[in-house]
Amino acid sequence: MKVIDGAEYKRRIAALKSSVWYDGKLVEDITDHPAFRGGIQSQAELYDLQNEEEHQSITMSSSQFGTSYLIPRTKADLEKRRKLVQLWARHTAGMMGRSPDYMNTVLASFAASKNLLENEENCFPDRLQAFYEKAKGEDLSFTHTFINPQNNRASLSFLDEDDQNARIVDKTEEGLIIRGAKLLATQGGMTDEVIVYSAPGASKKEYAYLFSIPTDTAGLKFVCRSSFGVDSSRFNSPLSSRFEEMDSLVLFDDVLVPWERVFLYENIRAADQLYVKGKFTPMTLHQIVSRQVIKTEFVLGLAIKIVEEIQIEEYHHVQSKVAEMIKARESLKALLLLSENDSLEDEAGVMVPARLPLYTAINEFQRFYPRFTEILQLLGASGLVTLPSEDAFQSDLREDLNFYLRTGVSNGEDKVRLYRLAWDVAMSSFGSRQTLYERFFFGDPVRIEQVIYQSCNKESYSQFAEEFLHKKS
Ligand SMILES: Cc1cc2nc3c(=O)[nH]c(=O)nc-3n(C[C@H](O)[C@H](O)[C@H](O)COP(=O)(O)OP(=O)(O)OC[C@H]3O[C@@H](n4cnc5c(N)ncnc54)[C@H](O)[C@@H]3O)c2cc1C
Incomplete structure (x- = not known):
């Protein structure tokens, strides 16, 4: 399978049973919850659009994976990417910042920058490449969380010991153990996977990492704000009823990240270079x-x-x-x-x-x-x-x-x-x-x-x- 349709997207998200918390309660079926239903339906419509015959010269790359995963090699590739993004954006009036092309582009951009991880300590460019191939082959959906919680933004805040931010607390044979919080993930729980990256400027090595894990990984929690999409009337709420993407705090309660999903760890320089030069x-x-x-x-x-x-x-x-x-x-x-x-x-x-x-x-x-x-x-x-x-x-x-x-x-x-x-x-x-x-x-x-x-x-x-x-x- 190279690209999915809307029904497959919904089936996968419903099957995940991720730990998504809304109004103090664990959400049972996110695809059928009024706070998320509209956004998930619109996301599904985008996947359906990707499959429509008349759009496939734009939505599909020549190798038959989705154009949103395409690493541009020519100016024509850039033009094709623009046309795909704009086709999807027309469907949502540009109101879904996290239509699938956003994060698929992010992952493609990391894979396109893997040369920066070569010969660097604790960096695994081959794993990144393999994961990119898997994602585009299965048309996986992603959210991400990069920034640390908004506690102290003073320029000397790095001097404080901070047990709030998500960090590596252990390394085992199976992988990294992550504890702490990240500021937020839009569409938390609405995607197959979450990409977790340290924002540039980590001051200690345990805060420097790049990995991706399934949204239903044990110990991972998404704590949502109140939904703006609960009125399902298209007349009353023409945009909120369809394009509410939800934002959520992301908590890591000793989350195990298997080694094959770790692309970089405990290397501040490489984490920064990937952002700045990648x-x-x-x-x-x-x-x-x-x-x-x-x-x-x-x-x-x-x-x-x-x-x-x-x-x-x-x-x-x-x-x-x-x-x-x-x-x-x-x-x-x-x-x-x-x-x-x-x-x-x-x-x-x-x-x-x-x-x-x-x-x-x-x-x-x-x-x-x-x-x-x-x-x-x-x-x-x-x-x-x-x-x-x-x-x-x-x-x-x-x-x-x-x-x-x-x-x-x-x-x-x-x-x-x-x-x-x-x-x-x-x-x-x-x-x-x-x-x-x-x-x-x-x-x-x-x-x-x-x-x-x-x-x-x-x-x-x-x-x-x-x-x-x-x-x-
Ligand atoms: C709706 C929404 C959705 C988002 N979705 C995601 C997501 O899915 N995943 C994700 O990882 N992130 C997401 N973000 C986070 C986004 O990346 C941050 O909001 C952004 O980087 C700014 O950081 P902050 O919100 O912590 O603001 P702060 O850095 O806390 O800034 C607050 C104020 O302090 C000032 N300030 C702080 N530090 C400095 C400084 N060093 N120099 C000068 N001024 C400073 C700022 O100018 C601003 O006025 C989202 C944000 C929003 C609003």
Whole structure:
């Protein structure tokens, strides 16, 4: 089997019986629980889409595994990856940050960087390669958890003894023993596997590792927040009912990680190098920005629909707000294509998209996306709260609601349907979490800006200015 369909994805997740905790209770069947059902169904639809004949020239690589696992060797491979990501993103309006392509790309990027683990102490590039082959052969699904819990973020926090963070507490014949916590995993329990990696900057060797384990491994627990997807009405909650991905604290209660699943341990330098010099950042950012272009197009479309619905197009400030979104879309798309255009083949034969345009795009999106939601609020105004429910439209009030909530374009029900969509982007708990997600999920915007500053070849620009200063004619 090279690619799975939605039914197989659901069957596997239900069979796992992972230790997922919701509201203080162990979840029995995650695929049938109201907190998770919508997100799991949407994920299943993506797998079904992967199988559709008409899309297979995009969704499948020439070797018949999913394109999301493809390690790009040519510019055409990058283009194919972009098209796959955007096909899936269109199905979710870009609202599922963790559609399968995200983590499949992460694993492919680690495998594409295995040369950095060669001849390094406690590093196992062959195991990483074998695991990548297994994952793409079985079309495994993944979540990940990289960051330590948010306790002390002071620059000298590493001086504190910390028994909170997940760390290696023992090594046995069978494998590593891990104890402690990781900050969070989106879709914890909704995937076959979880990839666990030490964030760069581990200060002690027991905090440096990279491994993957099945989600139902003994001692592994996912502790969830409250779900934003419990209202299953598509009319009431058009996005939350379908694309709630859930976030969970990850606890390791003396978890045994078998040696064949350990790719790196107790080697701080190798763990850092894999992040800094490996292909994780450029390959993953290429996936992310491809999705963000589609999400921008969706939210832009929504803003245009609101402008048309209440006929406010004539006002200059309205045009200006929509133009802001158009410019954002053009900039993101240009940066994405620039990253492909400037991609370079590295020593391992991987076509690596250019980093700086992608870093620029994600850092801009961290600013753009909250502004998009603000623009929807500024255009939608009170329409974003005059939102009777689906049941209200099925009641004796129906006629009144259709009449008094009508616009020049729609009856009340259709107007509310549109505005509920905008509300789910810009105002609901789901919408706020989307904003927080786009601000932070790939890292703190402040520190991404620092990376942009540090990675830019500033000398070439200062030299240009210098030469100009001293030019005689
Ligand atoms: C919705 C959501 C989903 C996520 N999903 C996942 C997931 O599936 N897996 C995963 O591993 N991670 C996930 N993350 C975590 C994400 O990687 C982190 O949020 C991100 O790296 C920022 O870390 P933090 O949240 O701990 O913020 P902090 O580092 O605690 O930052 C908090 C504040 O302190 C400031 N600050 C802290 N340290 C510094 C510093 N050194 N210099 C300057 N300012 C500083 C920041 O600028 C910020 O204002 C997710 C995050 C969100 C919000």
